[in-house]
Amino acid sequence: AQTVTQSQPEMSVQEAETVTLSCTYDTSESDYYLFWYKQPPSRQMILVIRQEAYKQQNATENRFSVNFQKAAKSFSLKISDSQLGDAAMYFCAYRSANAGGTSYGKLTFGQGTILTVHP
Amino acid sequence: NAGVTQTPKFQVLKTGQSMTLQCAQDMNHEYMSWYRQDPGMGLRLIHYSVGAGITDQGEVPNGYNVSRSTTEDFPLRLLSAAPSQTSVYFCASGGISYNSPLHFGNGTRLTVT
Numbered sequence: 633a634q635t636v637t638q639s640q641p642e643m644s645v646q647e648a649e650t651v652t653l654s655c656t657y658d659t660s661e662s663d664y665y666l667f668w669y670k671q672p673p674s675r676q677m678i679l680v681i682r683q684e685a686y687k688q689q690n691a692t693e694n695r696f697s698v699n700f701q702k703a704a705k706s707f708s709l710k711i712s713d714s715q716l717g718d719a720a721m722y723f724c725a726y727r728s729a730n731a732g733g734t735s736y737g738k739l740t741f742g743q744g745t746i747l748t749v750h751p
Numbered sequence: 752n753a754g755v756t757q758t759p760k761f762q763v764l765k766t767g768q769s770m771t772l773q774c775a776q777d778m779n780h781e782y783m784s785w786y787r788q789d790p791g792m793g794l795r796l797i798h799y800s801v802g803a804g805i806t807d808q809g810e811v812p813n814g815y816n817v818s819r820s821t822t823e824d825f826p827l828r829l830l831s832a833a834p835s836q837t838s839v840y841f842c843a844s845g846g847i848s849y850n851s852p853l854h855f856g857n858g859t860r861l862t863v864t
């Protein structure tokens with residue numbers, strides 16, 4: 633079974649600075665998707681960015697980018713020019729490409745990292 | 752665009768009571784699922800469905816039932832609530848393909864006393 637680990641329960645950053653959130657995962661599969669979700673105090677789950685395992689190029693979405701290291705099974709999220717609105721819980725998640733079985737379609741989540749942004 | 756609609760937003764139950772959490776999506780997604788969120792544990796899969804009439808268990812299914820009579824709806828039933836089921840519940844839907852992101856409802860905070 634796949635596992636996802638976020639080793640930083642809490643992180644903080646000054647407004648306009650850059651912060652990196654860590655995520656590692658364990659899998660024996662070669663094809664899968666990785667996601668970062670943001671959960672603000674409103675509780676809504678918002679997709680931030682996604683990365684396919686077969687793509688070597690790191691995904692970027694505006695101020696958000698990832699550092700995907702497949703061999704190391706690492707998938708960190710970098711937030712540049714941090715804004716007050718970035719304050720939230722961030723979840724890393726894994727989705728298997730294999731159809732069938734109890735893992736089918738399942739997102740496996742890490743424990744989450746609470747990000748605080750200081751003005 | 753409604754997306755994924757969950758009701759209610761908050762609920763308090765007494766031990767032993769039953770209730771149904773409603774979930775509806777208007778995006779014609781084949782895949783629907785229920786997660787529970789507990790502090791320090793991320794989100795864990797309760798049950799999922801890959802189409803009308805098809806459901807299966809996730810990693811924490813005990814104490815919960817689901818059914819999928821239509822593509823749009825995927826209710827979660829608590830048969831006899833227990834304090835251990837105090838949690839925040841999320842319904843999520845998406846395409847069957849593994850590269851399809853899941854779209855989440857706004858969650859239900861359930862307290863069982």
